[in-house]
Amino acid sequence: MKKSMRFFVSGSIQPTIFSRFIKENADKLNIKGFIRALDSGKMEIFVEGDTNSVTLMAPICQKGPRHSIIKQVEEKEEKYQGFPDFRVLNF
Numbered sequence: 001m002k003k004s005m006r007f008f009v010s011g012s013i014q015p016t017i018f019s020r021f022i023k024e025n026a027d028k029l030n031i032k033g034f035i036r037a038l039d040s041g042k043m044e045i046f047v048e049g050d051t052n053s054v055t056l057m058a059p060i061c062q063k064g065p066r067h068s069i070i071k072q073v074e075e076k077e078e079k080y081q082g083f084p085d086f087r088v089l090n091f
Contacts, residue, residue, distance in 0.1 A: 004048035011071035032083035
């Protein structure tokens with residue numbers, strides 16, 4: 001079964017390191033979608049794949065790499081869109 005989630009992450013985040021961390025984990029879990037930095041300073045992460053992989057990816061998006069300080073995470077389920085891969089946008 002397929003599942004999609006969107007996360008908006010804010011806090012003390014270095015966008016390049018955070019994006020690389022999310023992409024590496026998405027690739028390991030065969031997750032599709034994207035990550036991008038928003039003008040507001042938040043990071044937007046859209047993940048989709050099989051339900052188990054998305055479930056495993058959720059806490060990774062919520063925690064980030066070792067030196068990130070996550071202050072807030074907004075998340076919501078989304079409609080499956082069929083992305084072909086996982087991309088880091090606008091860098």
